[in-house]
Amino acid sequence: IITSTSVTLFIFARFVLALGEAGNFPAAIKATAEYFPKKDRAFSTSIFNAGATVGALAAPVTIPFIAKAWGWEAAFLIIGALGFVWMGFWVFIYKKPEVHPRVNAAELAYIQQDKESESVVEEKVEEAQEKKLSFAQCFKFKQTWAFAFGKFMTDGVWWFFLFWTPAYLKSVYDMDSTQAALPLFVLYMITLLSIIGRWLPSNLVD
Numbered sequence: 001i002i003t004s005t006s007v008t009l010f011i012f013a014r015f016v017l018a019l020g021e022a023g024n025f026p027a028a029i030k031a032t033a034e035y036f037p038k039k040d041r042a043f044s045t046s047i048f049n050a051g052a053t054v055g056a057l058a059a060p061v062t063i064p065f066i067a068k069a070w071g072w073e074a075a076f077l078i079i080g081a082l083g084f085v086w087m088g089f090w091v092f093i094y095k096k097p098e099v100h101p102r103v104n105a106a107e108l109a110y111i112q113q114d115k116e117s118e119s120v121v122e123e124k125v126e127e128a129q130e131k132k133l134s135f136a137q138c139f140k141f142k143q144t145w146a147f148a149f150g151k152f153m154t155d156g157v158w159w160f161f162l163f164w165t166p167a168y169l170k171s172v173y174d175m176d177s178t179q180a181a182l183p184l185f186v187l188y189m190i191t192l193l194s195i196i197g198r199w200l201p202s203n204l205v206d
Contacts, residue, residue, distance in 0.1 A: 061181045
């Protein structure tokens with residue numbers, strides 16, 4: 001009964017965590033679009049995408065020790081509480097650039113340099129929304145397939161490493177969660193190389 005309850009509570013906690021994580025990337029994309037002109041968005045996207053890995057970097061050097069000291073429930077509670085602290089900062093500090101008191105006129109002009117072309121895009125988006133494309137109709141566009149293929153080729157590898165590396169280190173090298181902290185940290189640190197994704201393709205083309 002205890003085992004069944006623990007697994008159930010773990011699944012429930014992970015489900016709630018997933019709900020919170022789901023809004024991260026749409027919010028980051030929106031913030032990027034609001035604060036960066038088109039020419040800078042690829043680089044800023046690579047930064048926040050790499051920033052998402054910071055959690056994976058911090059996890060092996062913090063969560064195992066918290067769980068070992070106070071139990072896995074405490075690991076969820078402490079890390080979850082930090083998320084609410086960050087959300088509080090975001091809610092009270094983040095504002096659109098045109099109304100943000102710390103964005104000066106020169107910065108605002110730089111941010112909005114694509115405003116005319118974007119207004120045309122927004123009109124097209126509104127027209128597309130009026131048509132209300134179904135989910136199945138999205139597969140008629142090559143952009144959908146390009147995005148899906150890219151995610152298929154990368155996410156499988158990343159999540160495989162994320163979920164199975166700790167088990168591999170335990171079964172092959174008999175490492176517990178605290179002993180595996182350093183190799184996991186190094187592994188996840190490699191993913192920060194996504195920052196170069198902004199300029200590497202353009203340099204290869206040139």
